[in-house]
Amino acid sequence: MFATGAGRKQVAFATEGVTEMTAGAKGANYMFPMCRTVVDVGAEEGRGMKTDAEGKAVDFAGNEKCAAGAGSFAEAMSRALQMTLKEFGEASLKSDKSIPMNAQCTVFAESEVVSLIHSSTPKNDIAKAVLDAVASRVCAMVRRVGIEGEVVLIGGMVHNAGFVQSLKTAMGVDAVSLPDMPEYISALGCALIAAERQH
Amino acid sequence: MSAPNKYPTESLKLWGKAKQLREQYYQNYATAKEKGGLRWSGSAWALDAVPAGLGDDVYSLTGEPYAAAVAHDRKFAKECMDAAESVGFARDLCSYMRIYWGGMHLDKYLYGGKFPKPDFIFQTQICCSHSKWYQHVAKVEQVPQFYVDVGVGPYKDMNKDRLDYVTNQLLDGIEFLEKSTGRKFDDEKFLKAVKNEMRSTSRWADICALNKAKPAPLDEKTMYSLYVLATLSKSSQWCADFYDELYDEVKDRVARGIAAVPNEKARMMSDTQPPWSFLKIFRYLETYGAVSIGSLYTFALEGIWEDKPDGSWGGRTLPWEKGIEMNTREQIARLYADWNLSKPQWQHFFDPRLKTEMMLRIVREWQVDGVMLHLNRGCEGLSMGIMENRGGIAKAGVPIMTFEGNMGDEREFDEVRTQARVDAFMEQLGLRRQAA
Numbered sequence: 001m002f003a004t005g006a007g008r009k010q011v012a013f014a015t016e017g018v019t020e021m022t023a024g025a026k027g028a029n030y031m032f033p034m035c036r037t038v039v040d041v042g043a044e045e046g047r048g049m050k051t052d053a054e055g056k057a058v059d060f061a062g063n064e065k066c067a068a069g070a071g072s073f074a075e076a077m078s079r080a081l082q083m084t085l086k087e088f089g090e091a092s093l094k095s096d097k098s099i100p101m102n103a104q105c106t107v108f109a110e111s112e113v114v115s116l117i118h119s120s121t122p123k124n125d126i127a128k129a130v131l132d133a134v135a136s137r138v139c140a141m142v143r144r145v146g147i148e149g150e151v152v153l154i155g156g157m158v159h160n161a162g163f164v165q166s167l168k169t170a171m172g173v174d175a176v177s178l179p180d181m182p183e184y185i186s187a188l189g190c191a192l193i194a195a196e197r198q199h
Numbered sequence: 200m201s202a203p204n205k206y207p208t209e210s211l212k213l214w215g216k217a218k219q220l221r222e223q224y225y226q227n228y229a230t231a232k233e234k235g236g237l238r239w240s241g242s243a244w245a246l247d248a249v250p251a252g253l254g255d256d257v258y259s260l261t262g263e264p265y266a267a268a269v270a271h272d273r274k275f276a277k278e279c280m281d282a283a284e285s286v287g288f289a290r291d292l293c294s295y296m297r298i299y300w301g302g303m304h305l306d307k308y309l310y311g312g313k314f315p316k317p318d319f320i321f322q323t324q325i326c327c328s329h330s331k332w333y334q335h336v337a338k339v340e341q342v343p344q345f346y347v348d349v350g351v352g353p354y355k356d357m358n359k360d361r362l363d364y365v366t367n368q369l370l371d372g373i374e375f376l377e378k379s380t381g382r383k384f385d386d387e388k389f390l391k392a393v394k395n396e397m398r399s400t401s402r403w404a405d406i407c408a409l410n411k412a413k414p415a416p417l418d419e420k421t422m423y424s425l426y427v428l429a430t431l432s433k434s435s436q437w438c439a440d441f442y443d444e445l446y447d448e449v450k451d452r453v454a455r456g457i458a459a460v461p462n463e464k465a466r467m468m469s470d471t472q473p474p475w476s477f478l479k480i481f482r483y484l485e486t487y488g489a490v491s492i493g494s495l496y497t498f499a500l501e502g503i504w505e506d507k508p509d510g511s512w513g514g515r516t517l518p519w520e521k522g523i524e525m526n527t528r529e530q531i532a533r534l535y536a537d538w539n540l541s542k543p544q545w546q547h548f549f550d551p552r553l554k555t556e557m558m559l560r561i562v563r564e565w566q567v568d569g570v571m572l573h574l575n576r577g578c579e580g581l582s583m584g585i586m587e588n589r590g591g592i593a594k595a596g597v598p599i600m601t602f603e604g605n606m607g608d609e610r611e612f613d614e615v616r617t618q619a620r621v622d623a624f625m626e627q628l629g630l631r632r633q634a635a
């Protein structure tokens with residue numbers, strides 16, 4: 001029995017653990033065999049992995065304590081705009097404005113959002129500004145490992161169409177491949193690794 | 200899964216002596232006044248052979264290793280940093296500096312009693328914090344201060360003018376010391392201290408070079424307790440003599456195949472000061488059979504190196520072994536300046552690519568399998584250009600990971616997240632945890 005994810009060590013019945021980086025790279029590469037760059041953005045963390053043809057993670061980078069490159073940041077900002085996450089993503093797609101957000105930190109970014117609200121900036125533009133900011137931080141992490149081959153996005157932020165668009169723009173790529181059930185790609189990768197180790 | 204130990208191991212015989220010398224150093228500083236001696240403060244990079252010319256009863260307190268010692272005591276470290284913050288200093292300044300300042304403002308010394316007041320400040324300047332640190336100390340303690348600017352560019356571009364600039368400051372520094380203490384400067388003592396420092400720093404490099412052996416005779420966690428003596432008092436006789444003894448012991452370990460980590464399977468290299476209150480991260484590595492063989496930081500914060508005729512990196516040859524004479528005060532100061540300006544850990548202040556080259560050299564010569572960079576928020580000096588180093592090392596095809604933290608301020612280190620990073624990196628290297 002193998003476990004993956006941040007809480008894998010808490011799974012008492014698991015005999016082995018695999019980190020999210022290794023499992024995510026494996027799962028993404030299994031779904032998209034030409035994938036060499038995996039971007040994983042969930043609520044808690046954003047990270048980039050470089051994988052080889054076998055789905056082995058050969059380099060990775062992630063955000064540290066700061067949440068500004070992760071889904072929870074987008075979630076907090078959508079709350080500030082009194083929108084659901086889905087509405088937030090869709091709203092962003094309706095904007096063609098680029099409003100830079102200067103704050104590095106979620107707390108300060110929230111006050112920037114409040115200023116934008118007070119200056120009557122349309123919600124669509126604010127949503128895009130926030131998602132562009134998350135995408136730019138994630139992209140900076142991914143660039144550390146290098147962008148190569150097919151780019152695959154996994155994790156909950158796949159469901160946010162606005163973020164996907166912002167990410168493509170930030171990375172300067174035409175396409176980002178999106179798996180079905182993106183939250184389970186790391187679990188899939190973990191299962192594949194478990195199967196390999198049985199042989 | 201359990202893996203049998205591959206190599207024999209044994210504890211270092213000189214471990215206790217290193218600890219004792221360190222304790223004695225801090226006691227000597229605290230009690231200097233009882234014996235009519237002098238006290239001064241400056242950084243671990245201060246050119247400490249100069250104040251040694253004032254006499255044998257002159258004791259220093261070097262700020263960084265002192266603050267690192269405080270950092271091991273998490274409660275006191277926090278108290279010190281709170282005190283510095285309450286004076287109005289920002290939390291993102293050098294954490295060693297904040298700890299030192301905090302202790303001074305609280306008037307509490309880690310080793311008991313009041314914070315001992317220095318008689319003067321004698322400091323070098325290469326990191327932006329160096330002068331600011333001791334200007335504040337001088338202001339609070341109302342003591343005279345002297346700074347030597349060593350920011351003259353990389354050693355590879357050294358020329359007469361640059362060397363003159365530093366040498367002349369040392370000569371001015373001697374005048375400052377005489378004037379501010381009323382003591383006469385003794386050139387014989389100066390020469391002796393310079394020779395001691397050259398012996399200490401070259402010998403430490405030789406000791407680190409012994410770690411090229413497989414299995415590594417020393418692991419980095421142990422090396423921290425050994426290199427520290429040079430950060431305390433590299434120009435002292437006791438430090439130079441200790442490193443000679445240590446060299447013999449480590450050489451013997453190599454000859455007998457004694458490993459620091461008996462299950463050594465993979466060799467790591469780190470960078471910058473570690474988060475001192477979480478050194479157990481190195482023990483965690485060992486559960487994977489990974490040993491950290493050292494770093495540019497451990498090797499060259501104090502070690503002085505040179506290219507050997509066979510192309511390898513080793514301790515710099517002592518001037519008198521090459522027949523170079525040091526007869527006059529000017530000659531001593533010039534050679535002393537030249538020696539320090541070749542310090543590898545000063546070079547990245549001018550160009551991060553120089554550091555990348557040295558790091559890649561360590562990877563090759565010490566047969567390193569993976570590099571772990573500590574993005575140290577507590578030290579802007581040593582973290583400067585570190586992402587450039589990451590890029591250069593990754594480009595060379597060497598597996599590398601980063602983790603964020605702070606050498607002195609544990610509020611900026613996330614143990615669980617760092618362990619998760621290490622787990623992923625070990626997986627990347629194909630290593631699996633071994634049962635105890």
Ligand code: SF4
Nearest residue numbers: 293326328578579580
């Ligand atoms: S920031 Fe780093 S290099 Fe600068 S004084 Fe502090 S410890 Fe030293």
